[in-house]
Amino acid sequence: MDTSQEKEASEAASLVEEVADATRSGSALMKMNRSIPIRKYGSAFSKAGLATLIINKGTASQLLVLEARHLSSVALTKVIKWTTLSIAGLGTYDAVSGATQITQIAPSAGSSTVPAKAGELLNLVYQITGAPHRARSWAVIGELPEGLTHLNSTNSNTDGITGIPTQPGNYRISVRAYKNSNNSGYNYTKTFTIEVAPGAQPPSISTQPMSLITTSVSEEILKVIASGNGLEYQWYKGNSGNTSKPIPGANSDSLKIGSLNEDTNYWVRVSNDSGFIDSDTAKLRVIDNYGAWASETFRTANIVPEMTEPDADADDDGLTNEREYVLGNSPIEQSIDAETTLKLQNSMIEFSFQTEPATGKGYIGLERVYSLEKSDDLSKGSWMPVEEYQNIIGEGQKITISESATHGSKYYRLTVKLREKS
Numbered sequence: 209m210d211t212s213q214e215k216e217a218s219e220a221a222s223l224v225e226e227v228a229d230a231t232r233s234g235s236a237l238m239k240m241n242r243s244i245p246i247r248k249y250g251s252a253f254s255k256a257g258l259a260t261l262i263i264n265k266g267t268a269s270q271l272l273v274l275e276a277r278h279l280s281s282v283a284l285t286k287v288i289k290w291t292t293l294s295i296a297g298l299g300t301y302d303a304v305s306g307a308t309q310i311t312q313i314a315p316s317a318g319s320s321t322v323p324a325k326a327g328e329l330l331n332l333v334y335q336i337t338g339a340p341h342r343a344r345s346w347a348v349i350g351e352l353p354e355g356l357t358h359l360n361s362t363n364s365n366t367d368g369i370t371g372i373p374t375q376p377g378n379y380r381i382s383v384r385a386y387k388n389s390n391n392s393g394y395n396y397t398k399t400f401t402i403e404v405a406p407g408a409q410p411p412s413i414s415t416q417p418m419s420l421i422t423t424s425v426s427e428e429i430l431k432v433i434a435s436g437n438g439l440e441y442q443w444y445k446g447n448s449g450n451t452s453k454p455i456p457g458a459n460s461d462s463l464k465i466g467s468l469n470e471d472t473n474y475w476v477r478v479s480n481d482s483g484f485i486d487s488d489t490a491k492l493r494v495i496d497n498y499g500a501w502a503s504e505t506f507r508t509a510n511i512v513p514e515m516t517e518p519d520a521d522a523d524d525d526g527l528t529n530e531r532e533y534v535l536g537n538s539p540i541e542q543s544i545d546a547e548t549t550l551k552l553q554n555s556m557i558e559f560s561f562q563t564e565p566a567t568g569k570g571y572i573g574l575e576r577v578y579s580l581e582k583s584d585d586l587s588k589g590s591w592m593p594v595e596e597y598q599n600i601i602g603e604g605q606k607i608t609i610s611e612s613a614t615h616g617s618k619y620y621r622l623t624v625k626l627r628e629k630s
Contacts, residue, residue, distance in 0.1 A: 307337075307338040308336065308337070308338040308339045308340075308396055309336070309337055309338060309396070309398070310334055310335070310336050310337075310383060310385060310396055310397070310398030311334060311335055311336075311337055311398075312332070312333070312334050312400065313333040313334060313335050313366075314331060314332070314333045315330070315331065315332065320398070320399065320400055320401065321400070321401050321403060322400050322401065322402040322403065323403055323405070324353070324373050324402055324403065324404045324405070325373075325404065325405045325406075325407045325408075326373055326374055326375060326376050326404055326405065326406055326407035327372060327373075327374070327407030327408065327482065328372065328373075328407055329370075329371075329372050330356065330369070330370065330371060330372070330373060330402075331368065331370050332368055332369040332370070332400070332402070333366065333367075333368045334366070334367060334368065334383060334398065334400075335365055335366045335367075336365045336385045336396060337365075339365065339385070339396065341387050342363060342364070342365055343361075343363075343364060343365050343367070343385035343386060343387070344362060344363055344386060344387060344388050344389045344393075345362055345385075345386045345388065345389050345390060345391050345392075346358075346359075346360060346361050346362075346367040346383065346384065346385055346386070346391075347383070347384045347386065347391045348369065348381055348382070348383055348384075349381065349382040349383075349384060349397075350379070350380060350381035350382055351379065351381070352369065352379065352381060352402075353373040353374070353375060353377070353379045353402055353404050354373065354374045354375050355371045355372045355373045355374045355375075356369050356370065356371035356372075356373055356402075357369065357370060357371045362389065365385075367383065367385070369383075369402075373402075373404045375404065376404050376405060376406045376407075377404055378401055378402070378403050378404070379401070379402040379403075379404065380399065380400075380401050380402075381399070381400055381401075381402065382397050382398065382399045382400075383397070383398050383400065384396065384397045384398075385397075407482070408436075408437050408438075408480065408481055408482040409436060409437075409482055410436065410480065410482045410483030410484065410485060411434045411435065411436035411439055411478040411479065411480055411483070411484065411485050412434065412435050412436060412485060413432060413433070413434045413478060413485055413487055414433050414434065414435060415431070415432065415433035416432065416487055416488045416490070417430040417431060417432050417463075417474065417475070417476060417487055417488070417490035418430070418490060419489075419490050419491040419492070419493075420490075420492060420493075421492075421493045421494075421495050422465075422468065422492055422493070422494055422495075423467075423494065423495065423496045423497060423499070423500035423572070424467055424468060424469055424494055424496050424500055424504075424569050424570070424572040425467050425496075425500045425503050425504055425569060426467060426500070427464065427465065427466055427467065428464075428465045428492065429462055429463065429464050429465070430443075430462065430463045430465065430474055430476075430490050431461060431462040431463075432461055432462075432476050432478065432487050433461070434461065434478040434485070436478070436480050436482075437480055437481075438480040438481060439461075439478055439479070439480055440459070440478070440479050440480065441458075441459050441460055441461055441476055441477070441478055442454055442455075442458065442459060442476065442477050442479075443455045443458035443459075443463045443474060443475070443476045444474065444475055444476070444477070445472060445473065445474060446473055446474075446475070447473055447475065447489050448475040448486050448487060448488060448489045449475075449486055451477070455474075458476075463476070465492065468492060468494045468572075469494065469572055470494060470572070471491070471492065471493050471494055471573070472492050472494075473489050473490065473491050473492070474489070474490045474492065475487050475488065475489050475490060493573065494572045494573045495572070495573035495574065495628055496569070496570045496571055496572045496573055496574055497570075498518055498529075498530055498533055498570075500569065500570050500572075501533050501569065501570025501571070502516050502518075502529065502533075502570075504569035504570055505538075505539060505540070505569075505570065506522075506539075506540070509522075509540050511540070515529075516529065517529065518530035518533075522539045522540050523538070523539055523540050523541055523542050524542070525542040525543070533570065533626075534576075534624055534625060534626055535564070535624055536564035536566070536576065536602075547560075547561060547562035547606070548560070548561040548562070548622065549561075550620060552613055555612065555613050556610050556611065556612060556613060557610065557611045557612075557613050557618060557620075558608060558609070558610050559580070559608070559609045559610075559620050560606060560607065560608040560609070561578070561606070561607055561622055562604075562605075562606050562607075563576070563578055563600065563601075563602030563603060563604060563605050563606070563607060564576055564602050564604065565602050565603050565604050566602065566626060571626070573628060573629055574626045574627065574628060574629060575601050575602070575626070575627060575628075575629045575630070576601070576602035576624060576625075576626055577599050577600065577601055577602070577624070577625050577626070577627055578597075578599075578600040578601075578602060578607070578622060578623070578624055579593065579597065579598045579599055579600070579622075579623045580593070580594040580597040580598070580609060580620065580621075580622055580623075581593055581594060581620070581621050581622075581623060582594055582618065582619060582620050582621075583619045583621075584616065584617060584618065584619070585617065585619075586619055591621065594609065594620075597609055
């Protein structure tokens with residue numbers, strides 16, 4: 209080693225110490241007696257220029273240390289190596305070999321695992337740090353989850369993958385930053401695992417609200433059983449899918465329904481952030497019976513409960529409560545049926561009766577039906593229907609039947625019954 213080389217080596221060692229001192233103290237001043245060219249990737253920097261670069265970055269950005277060694281006759285300009293000790297902050301990255309890496313910025317900074325959820329937007333952002341050059345092109349190696357797209361950045365140290373994944377699962381991919389365009393030249397690779405968790409699912413209904421038969425004095429409860437996250441409910445009147453008649457305040461999995469005077473349909477929509485599902489239509493058919501009639505008729509009557517039974521005679525008129533119900537009479541006031549008559553006139557037998565419609569509490573969904581029968585001797589099995597006077601639906605009309613009088617006895621009877629409306 210000649211005298212000039214020994215001197216350069218000595219100055220280089222001194223430079224290392226001064227840089228270290230400046231870095232530790234944060235000083236922004238450094239004396240340079242003369243310029244020693246330092247070459248890195250074809251660019252020449254003087255000691256002063258290099259020192260200024262380091263100090264201007266300061267401890268808030270990067271801490272750098274220089275190593276110098278003299279190898280035989282190789283000039284000092286070819287033996288300086290930079291080493292990154294720490295990197296704080298993101299942005300434009302300087303040429304620092306030995307610490308080049310691709311790092312996830314979002315959604316999970318610094319991790320090699322990428323959390324995602326099916327059906328939700330994912331923005332995966334990663335960046336190359338410490339590279340001696342800006343990335344000219346990027347590539348993704350491996351199969352991306354369905355719904356994701358590589359941004360394929362160019363001339364940028366930042367790249368990403370975005371989209372809405374549709375299928376849960378773990379997907380192992382590698383991202384690669386290239387020094388040159390068109391995925392060529394020196395490159396750096398980082399492997400990520402995209403873990404796609406099952407996303408929120410639209411609700412599903414396992415138990416539908418049931419159709420049922422009720423009475424005009426009954427209360428009913430409809431219930432739906434649904435599964436899913438964050439469920440919300442809205443009940444409606446009408447047929448499923450028709451939202452024109454929402455029921456105010458009906459926002460739970462069950463619906464309490466008061467007494468009805470007519471058939472009514474109900475349904476419920478169950479929803480969450482991922483969608484909704486409509487239930488089947490629950491049809492409530494109102495068909496009254498003796499119990500409904502009795503509860504309404506005897507509600508204000510001051511009689512003992514036993515006298516409200518079907519076979520009791522609350523008004524002591526010879527007709528049971530149930531017969532009064534069928535005929536449309538009051539069970540608590542004696543009454544005479546003056547509208548039903550049978551008489552002989554001009555050799556003709558004339559029979560007439562007044563029908564009663566089935567209306568009001570106890571008769572919803574029902575109709576009163578009249579039929580006329582006749583017999584010659586009242587014996588069992590002798591009663592025969594009078595044609596054309598069968599199953600007459602009572603609507604308040606008066607019915608009159610005339611037949612020629614014949615020798616011998618002739619008997620007539622009127623049967624009355626209640627049945628579901630046809």
